[in-house]
Amino acid sequence: MFEPLTQRRYLLSFKAAKLPQQITDVLVIGGGVAGLRAAIAAAEQGVDVLILTKDTIDQSNTWYAQGGIAAVLQPRDSIDAHVRDTLEVGVGLCDEKAVRVVVEEGPRRVLELLQWGARFDKKEGNPYDLAFGLEGGHSFARILHAYGDATGKELATTLINTVRGRETVRISEHSFVIDLLTDNERCVGALALIDGQITVIWARRTIIASGGAGQLYRESTNPKIATADGHAMAYRAGAAVRDMEMVQFHPTTLYVAGSSRALITEAVRGEGAYLIDRTGYRFMQDYHPMGELAPRDVVSRAIVEQIRKTNYTHVYLDVRHLPTQQFRERFPQLARLVDQFEIDITKQPIPIHPATHYMIGGITADELGRSTLEGLYAIGEASCSGLHGANRLASNSLLEGLAFGARAGKDAARAARESDLQFPLKIEHQIPPSSKTELDIADVKSSLRSVMWRNVGIERTGERLAETREIIAFWSRYVMDKTFNIAELGKEATIAGWELQNMLTACFLLTTAAYKRTESRGAHYRLDHPQRDDAKWRLHLQWRRPAEEPERCVIRDP
Ligand SMILES: Cc1cc2nc3c(=O)[nH]c(=O)nc-3n(C[C@H](O)[C@H](O)[C@H](O)COP(=O)(O)OP(=O)(O)OC[C@H]3O[C@@H](n4cnc5c(N)ncnc54)[C@H](O)[C@@H]3O)c2cc1C
Numbered sequence: 289m290f291e292p293l294t295q296r297r298y299l300l301s302f303k304a305a306k307l308p309q310q311i312t313d314v315l316v317i318g319g320g321v322a323g324l325r326a327a328i329a330a331a332e333q334g335v336d337v338l339i340l341t342k343d344t345i346d347q348s349n350t351w352y353a354q355g356g357i358a359a360v361l362q363p364r365d366s367i368d369a370h371v372r373d374t375l376e377v378g379v380g381l382c383d384e385k386a387v388r389v390v391v392e393e394g395p396r397r398v399l400e401l402l403q404w405g406a407r408f409d410k411k412e413g414n415p416y417d418l419a420f421g422l423e424g425g426h427s428f429a430r431i432l433h434a435y436g437d438a439t440g441k442e443l444a445t446t447l448i449n450t451v452r453g454r455e456t457v458r459i460s461e462h463s464f465v466i467d468l469l470t471d472n473e474r475c476v477g478a479l480a481l482i483d484g485q486i487t488v489i490w491a492r493r494t495i496i497a498s499g500g501a502g503q504l505y506r507e508s509t510n511p512k513i514a515t516a517d518g519h520a521m522a523y524r525a526g527a528a529v530r531d532m533e534m535v536q537f538h539p540t541t542l543y544v545a546g547s548s549r550a551l552i553t554e555a556v557r558g559e560g561a562y563l564i565d566r567t568g569y570r571f572m573q574d575y576h577p578m579g580e581l582a583p584r585d586v587v588s589r590a591i592v593e594q595i596r597k598t599n600y601t602h603v604y605l606d607v608r609h610l611p612t613q614q615f616r617e618r619f620p621q622l623a624r625l626v627d628q629f630e631i632d633i634t635k636q637p638i639p640i641h642p643a644t645h646y647m648i649g650g651i652t653a654d655e656l657g658r659s660t661l662e663g664l665y666a667i668g669e670a671s672c673s674g675l676h677g678a679n680r681l682a683s684n685s686l687l688e689g690l691a692f693g694a695r696a697g698k699d700a701a702r703a704a705r706e707s708d709l710q711f712p713l714k715i716e717h718q719i720p721p722s723s724k725t726e727l728d729i730a731d732v733k734s735s736l737r738s739v740m741w742r743n744v745g746i747e748r749t750g751e752r753l754a755e756t757r758e759i760i761a762f763w764s765r766y767v768m769d770k771t772f773n774i775a776e777l778g779k780e781a782t783i784a785g786w787e788l789q790n791m792l793t794a795c796f797l798l799t800t801a802a803y804k805r806t807e808s809r810g811a812h813y814r815l816d817h818p819q820r821d822d823a824k825w826r827l828h829l830q831w832r833r834p835a836e837e838p839e840r841c842v843i844r845d846p
Contacts, residue, residue, distance in 0.1 A: 293760075293764055293792075293793065293796045295524070295764075295793065295833070296524070297524055297525075298466075298524070298717040298719075299466055299467055299771070299772075300467070300479070300486070300719070300771050300772075301717055301771060302479060302486060302716060302717055303716040304469070304488045304712060304713065304714065304715045304716060305712065305716075307479075307486055307487060307488045308485055308486075308487045308488070309487070309488045309489075309711075310338070310488070310490070311489075311490045311491075311711050312336050312337065312338040312490070312491050312492075313330070313335035313336045313337065313491070313492050313493070313701065313704035314327075314330045314336070314337045314338070314491065314494075314495065314697070314701055315338050315340070315477060315478060315489050315491035315494045315495065316330075316337060316338065317340055317494065317495065317497060317518060318339075318341065318348070318496070318497035318498040318670070319339050319340075319341040319345040319348060319448075319459065319461075320348035320350035320351075320444070320497060320668060320689065321348075321350040321443055321444065321447065321668065321686050321689035321690060321693065322668025322669070322689035322692065323339055323495065324339070324444070324447035324448060324450075324693070325689060325690050325693025325694050325697065326497060326657075326667060326693040326694070326697030326700070327339050327454070327697060328447070328450055328451055328454065328457075328693075328697065329693065329694045329695075329698045329701070330698070330700055331451075331455075331456050331457050331697075332454075332697075332701075333701035333705070335705060336456050337456060337458070338457075338460065338489065338491070339457065339458070339459045339460065340463040340464075340465055340482075340489075341459070341460070341461050342463065342464045342513055342517070343462065343512070344461050344462070345448060345461055347512070347513050348499060348511070348513065349440075349500050349502075349510055349514060349669060350440045350443060350444045350686070350689070352440055352551070353440025353685075353686055354437040354439060354551060354621065355421075355433065355437070355439065355555055355683055356423070356431040356432050356439045356686075357398065357431065357432050357443065357683055357686040357687055357690075358370065358394070358423075358426065358432075358681070358683040358684055358687055359394040359395050359397075359398040359430060360391065360394060360430055361395050361399075361415055361416070361418065361420070361430065361432075362414065362415055362420060362428070362429075367391050369427050370391045370394075370426075370428075371384070371387050371388060371391050374387045374390075374391065374676075374677075374684060375387060377425045377676075377677075377679050377680070377681040377810075378676055378678055378679055378680075379677060379820065380826050380843065381531065381534075381674075381677035381809070381810065381843065382676065382677035383673070383674025383675070383677075384845065385655055385674070385846060386655060386674035386675045389655050389691060389692075390675050390684070390688050393691045393694070394687045394690075397690040397691055397694060398432065398687075398690070399416075401443065401446055402416065404446050404447075404449070404450045405446055405449065406434065406442055406443060407434060407435075408442070409432070409436065418432055419432075419433070420432065421555060421558070422558065423554055423558065423682040424581060424583060424584065424682055425583065426683075433555075435620065436617070436619055436620050437555070437618075437620065437621045437622060438620075438621055439686070463481065463482045464480060464481040464783050464786070465479070465498070465517065465521065466479045466481060466486070466786055467479045467521050467525070468496075468522065468525040468664065469488070469490075469713075470525050470661070471715055473526065474661070475661050475662065475663035476494075476709060476711075476713060476715075477489045477490045477494060477711075478491070478494060478521075481774070481783065484774065486774075490712060490713070491704075492663075492707040493663055493665065493700035493701075493703050493704045493707070494664050494665070495665040495666070495667060495696055495697070496518040496522055496651060496659075496664065496666045496667070496670050497666075497668045497689075497693070498518030498670045499518070499668060499670055500514040500516075500646060500647040500669040500670070501514055501516035501519060501535075501794055501798075502514040502643075502644050502645065503515045503516075503737070503791065504516060504736075504737065504740050504794055504795050505535075505643070505737055505741045505745065506734075506737040506738045506740070506741040507541070507642070507745075508549060508644040508645070509541055509550070509643050509644070510644070514647075515787040515790055515791050516647070516791060517787065518651065519650060519651060519670060519790070519793075519794045520789070520791075520794050521790070522651045522659065522661070522664065522670075523831065523833055524793070527651055527660050527664055527832075528651070528652040528831065528832040529649065529650060529651050529672065529830070529832075530649060530650075530672050530830035530841070531648055531649035531650070531672050531678075531829065532649035532794070532797040532798045532801045532829070533801035533802040533804075533805050533812050534649045534678055534679070534810060534811050535646070535648060535649070535798065535811055535812075536584065536645050536679060536680050536811045537584070537642050537643065537644055537811070538584065538588070538642060538643055539584060539587035539642045540556070540557070540587075540640045540642070541640060541641060541643040542625065542638065542639070542640060543601070543640050544629050544639060547629065549641070549643040550625055551643075551645070552605060552638065552640060553619070553622070554584070556607065556619060559610060560609070560610055561606060561607045562580060562606040562609075563580050563587070563604070563605060563606070563640075564606050564637060565594050565597075565598045565600070565603050565604070566598050566600045566603070567598065570606075571590065571594045571603075572587065572590060575587075575589075575593070576590070583679075584679075585679065585746075585811055585813065588642040588746050589746055589813060591640075591641070592642065592746050592747060595641075602640060604637030604638060604639055605638045605640045606637040606638075607633050608636075608637065612634050615633070626638060642746060644741075644745070646669065646680055647669055648672070648676045648678070648679065648680055649672050650666065650669065650670050650671045650672040651666035651670055651671050652666075652830060653665065653666045653667065653671040653673050653696075655695070656695050656696060656699040657692045657693075657696025657700075658696075659671075660832070663703075665696040665699070665700055667696045668685075668688065668689040668693065669689075672828075673688065673692055675688050677810065678810025678811060719771055722766075722769045722771070723769075725766060727766065727767060727770055727785075729784045729788050730784070732788060733784070733787075733788050735763075736760070736792065736795060739759055740756070740795055740798075740799075743756040743799075744756055744795075744798060744799050744802055746813065747815050748802055748813060749814065749815050750806070750816050750817075753799055753802050754803055756799050757796065760792060760795050760796045761796070763792060764792050767788060767789060767792055768789060768792065770789075772785035772786060797831050800838075802814075804829060804838065805825060806824075806825075807819065807821040808820060826842070827841055827843060828840075828843070
């Protein structure tokens with residue numbers, strides 16, 4: 289029997305009445321694709337919207353997205369084909385209703401981006417003269433990109449400009465949301481650190497769009513903001529989270545000591561790049577008939593295996609045989625990146641390694657983005673809408689953010705208008721002082737990320753998962769009983785402390801779910817249970833505080 293996680297309802301002591309207060313109709317936590325699209329939809333209904341982002345608005349997974357956005361926009365493509373591709377990659381865990389929502393609404397969401405000024409790459413002769421690319425898992429070339437490999441930045445810029453044109457929307461950057469406020473099992477807003485002060489935001493409806501969890505791992509493509517804050521605060525507040533064991537790893541990120549793990553898009557392999565090991569051997573044919581174009585999880589595992597076989601730290605992506613100028617034009621961001629590290633791609637292969645990329649699991653949400661907690665919505669990477677199932681089809685996540693963002697924003701605005709909530713409410717929470725030792729936040733964070741990468745990464749075993757859970761429970765005992773005080777620690781260390789507490793909660797759920805799922809499916813691979821087991825495991829593991837065991841939600845086909 290495992291030790292339960294040390295867990296409190298709130299991360300800090302407070303009396304709402306004594307704190308600075310703000311009121312809004314709709315609070316949006318996060319300014320990536322999902323949050324921005326939700327804010328636009330809510331503002332269109334005439335309600336007040338407040339967007340909070342923990343860093344500047346350009347620090348999001350959205351901003352760094354490279355490859356593209358998938359949508360059915362060509363006459364020979366079909367909704368059914370995109371749905372089928374998504375279901376196939378999700379290996380039995382997708383919710384077909386959610387898949388249809390995203391795929392059917394996708395074209396409309398993309399066309400409105402064009403109206404708002406997005407400049408996707410063009411090629412004459414296609415509908416709207418757009419250039420469509422093909423990516424792994426898609427049966428049709430339906431991926432739009434912008435400036436070659438800067439799709440996310442173009443999308444984010446377009447949405448930010450559109451939001452800034454709406455009078456009823458306010459954006460507050462550098463505003464860290466600590467916890468959701470609940471009253472009678474209903475979400476009524478959040479506590480946030482704004483301008484150095486803990487502030488109460490009363491909201492008739494709250495939308496979590498706080499993105500992913502890549503920072504739970506040492507190797508990650510995600511920016512620093514991705515510390516699973518939304519997952520953890522929703523869990524603390526009593527909302528259900530599910531499929532937490534499902535984490536997607538990307539096979540090819542730049543591996544240069546000291547640099548961030550910059551992603552090298554799949555499209556590079558699509559253009560003909562080879563994967564070679566330290567001896568120059570092209571190894572992918574040994575692992576899969578599709579070679580370098582095998583599914584992401586297969587390529588990631590093959591790289592790990594080849595690294596082990598060659599007793600080395602990484603492998604290489606070889607583009608020496610490709611036409612250099614064409615390559616630089618198609619992948620300008622990548623070309624700039626290799627230049628920075630003085631890697632001459634005409635003479636040297638690019639050092640690469642897999643890294644954590646996308647959090648598939650998240651806050652359980654329905655077809656309007658509503659969580660299981662009244663008043664709270666969850667969208668984008670922080671949510672688990674059922675679109676991705678056990679694995680994510682490439683270029684489906686930006687589309688998910690747009691589709692569910694638009695739906696949740698509209699519904700939240702409607703519900704906020706009809707709401708009879710009266711603010712302020714009397715909410716307070718008291719935490720006794722910690723009796724445990726002082727804490728080196730940076731050290732625990734770094735150890736946690738390392739142990740997650742080693743034991744809860746691409747290949748997992750029951751033994752290692754159980755051991756990791758014990759380690760997390762042990763760290764939690766002295767991290768979770770702390771409160772962090774800005775006056776004592778300063779803003780940066782205080783936020784780092786809250787992030788660490790959120791990370792421990794998310795890691796605990798992720799590791800426990802990975803331990804419990806004794807099969808391999810999609811992104812979850814167990815060396816000790818390498819087969820898929822539909823009879824036993826075609827279900828979601830769903831967690832809801834204060835229960836210590838997950839609910840098992842069986843999937844019913846429509
Ligand atoms: C390198 C890279 C490449 C990718 N390429 C693609 C691609 O080609 N196609 C594709 O479909 N997907 C791609 N993805 C995935 C995709 O970018 C993300 O899944 C998607 O952008 C998530 O959007 P989001 O709005 O849910 O979250 P994000 O864009 O991550 O935004 C999260 C927001 O929440 C805020 N936030 C977080 N915590 C707090 C807090 N405590 N308080 C206040 N604010 C908070 C952040 O400040 C940020 O504004 C890629 C991801 C990465 C990292």
